[in-house]
Structure formats: structure tokens, C-alpha cells
Amino acid sequence: MSTSPRQGLGSKRAETVERLFAAGLEELDEVGHGALTIRSVASRAGVSPATAYTYFASKNHLFAELFWRYLAEDADHDPQGADAVARVQDVTRRMAERLAASPALAAAVTPALLSSDADVARLRLRIGGEFLDRFARALGEQADPAVLEALVLAFSGALLQAGMGVMTYTDMGERLDAVVAAILEGHA
């Protein structure tokens, strides 16, 4: 039995996974997602590659987990603003700012989420659900489902384009302001 009161949290496994996450972020910033390998992350975290692979099925899985955690840090925030337009813009601006603050992670996660890897597929759904929730909350109760879907799709599209380098994450915030306004126009 574990001696720790909080089940599992203080376990050896939990400590190791934390070290791997931290090493992953550092490695991402320093060498980018192209050059990063699970082995390099393992080495930075001071564990063997075999150990790292017991935690992450693949490089893509690692990126997806890192992104999910990054997203979750911000999950409790309630969108601010007087009307739906302002609240939705608060959501997109906030996301864009956070992504701009971690460009390496943002660049890594876009291709990673497309992986057919089973662990990635699970996280992908969670992440998609989180986006949907945020927009739904910003819109309020009686929102037009087509409008909600338009927002989610436009946001996904912006993520994709930024991920491909067609626009920067800083641009993304501003451009989405206009796009959100255009979509919501006539949908009081």
C-alpha cells in the first residue's frame, strides 16, 4: 500500500511523469517538435527511453497530453463580456494569447492531434469537447446550433492555419475578432 494519503499522487509514477512533462516542454522550446525525440526527453528527465515509453505511446501522445494539460490550466475561467460577441471574443483572444505564449507547443500539437494513435484519439475528443464547451458557455443558453458549430469550425480552421504557419498566433487573435463579429452579426 502507498503511504501517501492522496492516492497515487505522491507515487513514484506521478513524480516521474511530472519530470517527463517538464522535460518535454523544455525540449520543445529548445529544439522544436521536429528535432525532439522521446529518447531526448527521457534523457533530459533522467530516465531511460524504455521508461518514457511506458508513459507515452508516442511523441504525438506526449504532445497531446502536454497540450491538454496546458488547456486545462485555463478551464475554469468564465468568459467575460456584456454580450455574446464580446464573450466569444474573450474566449478566442484568450486562447490565441496562450498559444502565442507557447509557440513551440502550439506548433507541435496541431500535427500531433491528427495522429491515428489511440491515446491521441482519446485526448482529441476531450480537447474538442473543451472548445465546444467554452463557446457554448460564451454564447449562453438559447444559442443557434449552426452558429455554435460555425464558431467551433472557424476556430479549428484558425488553429490549423496557424499550425501550418499561414498566420501567426498573434494574428489569429485579431483576425478571429472580426470573424466572430461577422458570424454573430444578425444572431442576437
Added chain:
Amino acid sequence: MSTSPRQGLGSKRAETVERLFAAGLEELDEVGHGALTIRSVASRAGVSPATAYTYFASKNHLFAELFWRYLAEDADHDPQGADAVARVQDVTRRMAERLAASPALAAAVTPALLSSDADVARLRLRIGGEFLDRFARALGEQADPAVLEALVLAFSGALLQAGMGVMTYTDMGERLDAVVAAILEGHA
């Protein structure tokens, strides 16, 4: 000097590249983009891997070229419809139908276009430009730039979600009808 009047078109190189494209499509349908390798495509086309690599820098480059050609087949079509909404829906429906008809190619191209490969980056811009053109033509002259961008982003987002398997390409057509209507509402 070449004996062929149409410069290069009848050259050996052009014939080989055609065979490689054809083999690539067959291989995609039969084994999917995961299992496909440049070597397997080369073998199917009856050329050596080394030869195939003189035409395509990577698997992703092959997918991007295949998709670009598939897109170009349809480039001259003028969007039909009385008003902007109908014309834009014609564009999205048409694309969705074509993608649904070649699911393996569609599944392959989404991750491929995210590659940092230089040849892919070139095609990515061309493909993005093509989408923009089609929506711009469907909207007509004096379109709101924010609306145009909203449409392109929503469409990109739909491609991404379908590419991830969150929706089918058949769904995509129907869902985009509603999304397009919602975006254009109030933008006569």
C-alpha cells in the same frame, strides 16, 4: 533535343510521374495512408525507390501533389446558384462530395499538408489560395472580407475535423450547409 512537340509532356519523366501518381492512388485505396510507403508505390509503379524519390521528396509531398491534382480537376467549375448563400453551399457541397468519393486521399492529405517539408509548403499555399478563390467567386465582388475569412476558416476547420475522423465527409456537406447559412445571415 526532344522529338515531342509539346515540350516535356511526352517525355519519359512525365510518363513515369503519371505512373507514380496512379500507383499512389491505388495504394492509398488498398492499404491506406498509414501503410503506404514510397517504396511500395514505386514497386507498384514498376520503378525503383530511388527513382520515386527523385520525383517526391517524401510521402507527404506525394499526398499533397495527388490532392492538388484532384482539386485542379475541378478548378474551372463556376459555382451555381441564385444568391451568395446557394453559390457558397454549391462550393462546399461539391468539395464534400468529391472528398467523400476519395476518403483515402482525403484522410492522407490532412496530416500531409501540415508537414514542414518545403515542397509541401509550396502546395499548401496553392491549395489554400484555391479555396479562397472559390469562396470569393461564389460571394461575388463586394463581399465583406471578414465573411470571406469566416467561410475559409470554417471550411478549413471542417476539413480538419473530418480528417481527424470526428465527422464523415458526407456529414461535412450537410453540416456546412447550415454553417454557411448561419455565417451569411444578415450579409446580403
Added chain:
DNA sequence: TTCTAGATTGGACATGTGTCCAGTCAGGTG
């Protein structure tokens, strides 16, 4: 202290990826 279960490890393995290069081949040229 001894035992035990879970965590970690080294290292080999099979596979894929893209590069490179010296050599061959075929068809048009002079």
C-alpha cells in the same frame, strides 16, 4: 531484516525514412 510488487533499465530488434552515389540503359544526335 527479509520479502515482494512495482518501477526502472540496458540493449537488441524490426521497420520505416530519406539520402547518396557509382553504374547501367535506351533513344535521339552527329
Added chain:
DNA sequence: CACCTGACTGGACACATGTCCAATCTAGAA
């Protein structure tokens, strides 16, 4: 005909990826 040139080829290379397993370590339980 002999010659060239562009296309193609075989095969080796360096590297990354993810898997596997028997051996070892370590901290808490008895």
C-alpha cells in the same frame, strides 16, 4: 555506327520510431 545525355537502378547508409524482455533496483510490508 559511335556517342551522349537524361532517366533509372541497386544497394548501402544514418537515423528515428516503437516494441520487447530479462535483469535489477527500491521502498514499504511483514
